Amino acid sequence: MAKLYIICIDDQREVLNTVVKDLESFENFFVIEACESAIEAWELIEEIDDEGDQLALVVSDHVMPDKSGVQFLTELYEDGRFALTRKILLTGLATHKDTITAINKAKIDTYIEKPWKKEQLIGDVKKMLTFFVLEAGLNYEKYIDALDQQTLLGELRKKV
Amino acid sequence: MELVKQQWLRHQFFSDPDKVIKLKKGDVLLEENAFNRRLYHINYGVIKGLLCDSNEPEEEVFQSSQNTFVGVLSFFSDSNLSYAKLVAMEESEVSYVESKEEVIEKGGYQVFFEYFVPIIVNELLIRQMYAHNMANEKKMALQKLMETSNLATLGQLAAGLAHELNNAIGVIQRKTEWFAENISKYLQEQNHDGMYSFYLKGVERGHTISTSEIRGLRKNLEKTFHIDSSVSQKFARAGLGIDELIPFKKNLSAMADRISYFYDMGAALHDMTISSRHVESVVKSVKQLGTSNYSMEQEVNLNNTLNESISILKRILTNIELELDLQYFPNIQASHSGLVQVWVNIIKNAAESMLSQPQITARLMISSKLVRNKIKVEICDNGPGISPEILPEIFRPNFTTKVGGLSFGLGLGLSIVQKIIHSHNGEIEVASKPGCTTFRITLPFKPYPISDDK
Incomplete structure (x- = not known):
């Protein structure tokens, strides 16, 4: 069975580890991977794609050396293979211009400001995963503990 | 044309060998507000005009060099008072006419005027340009000063901010240390069947291995111990190698949560220490912009x-x-x-x-x-x-x-x-x-x- 991945990207290890730690409750349903750069993330994404697995969610920092988060998320959006992948930008510093690009070009789904609150991060991740699971046509009952119940109910009602 | 006029003027009015003054650098030719009927022609050298206000430092209003005239205003005006102090800036020589009467005597005031007016107009233009440049320079200097004072304000602000942040981060650092010490003591007493060592590894190591190394290690552990990837993931994240895990190899899967729990506890304290040190160094670099508090000794x-x-x-x-x-x-x-x-x-x-x-x-x-x-x-x-x-x-x-x-x-x-x-x-x-x-x-x-x- 195809595995579902969540990838977290941040160039600062302490921050990256904290994000991963905050998301550990999702590990029962998803594989959580940590990457220190966008380039590393791309390598991993290619591997995931080769294995026939799916990328459910990316949580990315913006300000990173070599390639910025917005740049990376734009590439991901333009790639086409990951149309269903949900994208969260988690950043302490993005200029007005960066933010506009993030929305218009990278089509990010959620923007979270650093320092973040664990509950908020988990809540947003749950919502994003709910959209992903439904849009990917997966059996949501299997993932129910990792999903946002209200969003799920709302979306299901729309379908009826 | 100008030169011809100049030479004619000089020859006609300023060629009396008895009416020559030699000046050394710093010599005063004329005091401010002094009575003056003479008109001076600079044969060589440079003479500056100074305005002296008792409250202010002397202010330079013009500089005149070779083949130009000084004492112009007092010569032509009815009051015959010099408005500026005239000082030689280098070794200089001037020739002069004694008064208007002498000019009339020597060739007629009318003729003198005809030749002199264009020169004096030119002279005025030069002085005006000089004043303009001086004003401009002052404006620039003032602007620079404003910028510096902005910076100084920024520096003061930074210093104030740095002080507040230092207090806060100081508390966080001390409390983190206190926590680390006490958790360490507590765990050592309880021992938790060998788990203390994993806590210590977390404190020492933190997250020193890169995420791609973690992925490599995970695959390695999976192969070596034939364990599930979610289990090997926990060990790999803690940077625990094959050697460190061999003693537990019989029930690694059961131990994974416990081991990573103790490792993470240590690693969290490590991260807190690193991060607060990071804040400290940022604060320091901001603070150093405002002050120069280095001991140079x-x-x-x-x-x-x-x-x-x-x-x-x-x-x-x-x-x-x-x-x-x-x-x-x-x-x-x-x-x-x-x-x-x-x-x-x-x-x-x-x-x-x-x-x-x-x-x-x-x-x-x-x-x-x-x-x-x-x-x-x-x-x-x-x-x-x-x-x-x-x-x-x-x-x-x-x-x-x-x-x-x-x-x-x-x-x-x-x-x-x-x-x-x-x-x-x-x-x-x-x-x-x-x-x-x-x-x-x-x-x-x-x-x-x-x-x-x-």
């Missing part, structure tokens, strides 16, 4: 400050070829932390610029030597270079090429560097072209005084 081995900076930047320098040529010279009197900060800033910039072009082997050369009572330090990288347009800007505060806020990115680095070097009475220069950027720092060689009783 320290005995400093300059080459040690270079080596120390290199070891601080070890992580960023891993993929860079380093060439060191540090020559021996005696210890100097300087600020140790100040110099370390200078090198760290320059080396870090160099490393970051070189790493932006991964296809080229990054090479950094650092040399120090003593040449004729001057210490010369050169830091040279083969990065893409600084473009000529931004080169003059790099020492300006608030100037940064770093997008967003990567590793501080406050744009204060090089302005602080320059400030520290200047406080050592040194100089900093930069020359840059693609593939070769060199920062040259020259410091006066100031040996640390050796006490007499030794």
